[in-house]
Amino acid sequence: MGGLLRQVGRHIERWYSIPLLLLIWQAAVSSGLVESRLLPGLGRVAAALIRDTGNGVLPYHTAVTLTRAALGFALAALAGVPFAAAMARSALIRNLFEPIFFFGYPVPKIALFPVFTYVFGIGSPSKIAFAFLECLYPIVVTAYLGFRAIPVRLVWSAENMGAPHRIIIGRVIVPAAMPGIFSGLRIALPIAIIVIVLTEMIGDSRGLGYYIAISGTRFEFANVYAAILVIGACGFVLDRGLLRLRRAVLHWEHDTEGAR
């Protein structure tokens, strides 16, 4: 019983700030401290959320945004991790591409988005291609550093024990590089969502970014906040999912700070 109480107490201690902030929000609106057009009350946000979820508008735009983000992210992961491995293994590939990734990393790639719309058209392809590019950088750089940081001793030991090349890659190198790969994926996942919503706001007729932009110009701020809540929830759930996957894959890595 005491254990249960303690657990409940710990949960309250860890999560109280969200309800507290919502409470302050509602109090500020009800007391007329802030203009209710700018900060609609929680009831109106909830009403907008329920109405547009019920009539299928929000689910539709959410599905569009998430599909685009998932495609860009998945393509970047599928291309980036093998490429990082190739860069770590071959001096030629490393010398050819390392400057592009390390020098290009801090360059704000968002400036290239107008060009993307010309090359790939204004709809989904340009957004997916752009999310791919934005995700590729952190995935390649982090995975590459992960591959390079593998202690050579591990490979030597495996070779010494007579493991064939294929087994060394599959059982030593890839698992040892997994933490680096997952760190890159975790950096890239919110980037994918951010970039897709951002480009949808710049110009599209579908997706949550469009929904926010159009609601904002109509001064329907309850809908803007409803969409922000949906994006936040999606990002949170996806990040937790990735962490779970990491824990399942890296089952030998327990309770370290990096795993949290």
Add this chain to the structure above:
Amino acid sequence: MKIPAAVQHWIVPIVVVAAWEGFGRAGLMPRYLPAPTLIVSSLFELAADGELGRAVATSLYRVAVGFVLGTGAGTLVGLGAGTVPGIRHFFDPLVAFLYAVPKIAFLPVFLLLFGLGHESKIALIAFSCFFPVFIASRHAVLAVDKHLIWTAHNMGAARATTFFRVMVPAAAPQLFAGARIGLAHAFILLFAAELMGARGGIGPLISEGEDAGRFDLMFAGIVTFAVLGLLGDRILMAVRGLVLRGQTIGTLEQAVR
């Protein structure tokens, strides 16, 4: 024959630019990809009549003030969250929820709050810098080697002394890593906010070039923006190198510079 690594570094960029130029001259590139020499000449054109200088000054002002405010706040609150469990428990759920929300989604709200001028962009940039910087600082403080802190306590150092002389220096590399991510976010927000509703700055320069069908001007803006982002990062890394003299020797971080 073996090509030295330093030469290999340059092969891909030079081949791409040369091919672009060659195909552009031959008229094989689409109209929206003007040859690099054309872009450079319109850059000079823009610089000569002072338009480029004004746009750069406007954008730099927005991004610099926003970045300093957001990074300052993120570092302070992050250090507090790393040290005091109460602060940590208050901010953790909020940050976990808001981190993946594109801060540009708050643009309509910020425009109404702060108006169409500089303030709304600066506030949005600061808001967006806050999150990565907060996360990095919070983790940095928690990851400081406990032995260092115990040692300081053991030698009778006051709490404040331990904080400023042991924890902050030990966390400094991570703090800079956070500031670096914050800077990247600042430039993304700057671009998006300027493109979606701003007067003056590089964003409008790009969209005006696009609207007028002057793709060389559009690219001149894009190049300027990219160079600014790169320079900002270089400056931050230079400051980091000065502050962390001796701390990064022999670490992998040296490679990432």
